[in-house]
Amino acid sequence: MQRLDETEISKAILNSYHEILLARIVSDVVIVGAGPAGLVAGTYLARQGAKVTLLEKRLAPGGGIWGGGMGMNVAVVQQEAIPVLDEMHIRYTPKSEGLYVVDAIELAAGLCFSAVQAGVAVLNLVAVEDLCVHQGQVTGVVVNRTMISGALPVDPIVLSAKAVVDATGHEAVLVAALRKRCLLPSLTDGKPPVEGPLDADSGERFVVEHVQELFPGLWITGMSVSATLGGPRMGPIFGGMLLSGQRTAQQIAPTLKA
Incomplete structure (x- = not known):
């Protein structure tokens, strides 16, 4: 085994990370939150040639996904989403009519792997503190290290x-x-909507049907849709x-090509 130099190890980390960060000061798309919706959105956009940066405030x-339902690391996916799993090369098993089970570890790891392989730059331990807005348009995110932000x-x-x-869910x-x-x-009676109680069928439809550009330059996806517009939560189905x-x-x- 070759002789290792601690200084060279440190240089390799610092130089490589700063190259990544400098290249992502400006992106086509910045996605905040590396859950399933953010990972999938990033993967599909990057596969179409977009420069995508995905920020996650946590370590992983x-x-x-990782905890499945109540800490049991099995995820459930319905028939309509199976083509997405196929495209990400994630295995699944039919369980009952229209429902499939997926190893939660494989689902999480597979989505992460697909995103990185597609060219998404995933920056973990980065928290968003604010938005940058110019002339009524969101133009970027204000970021800090998770360990520093608020501390x-x-x-x-x-x-x-x-x-x-x-x-961000x-x-x-x-x-x-x-x-x-x-x-x-505010969208209802002068007060922000409140996320509704659990209704799996309605909740699943809501987060797909109500994806939108909420404010010029700012889009909502996944559970952020329900949290923002008052849709129901759906529980452990992904x-x-x-x-x-x-x-x-x-x-x-299409907006990136305009």
Whole structure:
């Protein structure tokens, strides 16, 4: 085995990461939240040639997939989402009519692998503190290290993009940032909508059908859709997240060519 030099190891990490970060100061699309919807949206966009940067505040991407239902690492996917699994080369087993089970570890790892292989730059341990808005248009995200954000008085930096996607799930962090700045009007009775109680069938349809550009330059996908527009949650079934991410990519892709 070759003799190792700790200094060269450090240089390799620093030089490589800074090359990645510098290349992603400006992207076609910045997706915030590396759960299933964000990963799928990023993969499809990158496969079409878009420069996609995916930010995740936690150490591991994958969102809530890893725990399956109640800590049992099995994920359920409905028939309509099977083509997405096929395209990502993720295995599944039929369980009952129209329902399939997937090893949650394979699903999370497979989505992460597909995104990186497609060319998505995944930056974990990066938290979004705010949005950059110019002339009524979201033009980027204000980011900091997760360990620094909110803990130390250290200024963030900006990553710019033509389109920004809120894939942060129940928190809908980017939508909340716009509301905090009074840039996004309330949608019901002067108050923001509240995410509804669990209804698997309605919840799955809602997160797919209501993918949209909520504010110029800002799109919502996955559970951020329900959290923002008052749709129901759906529990431990993941097909809607996959299809929501796919639809997000389908809607954003044409805007990048305009």
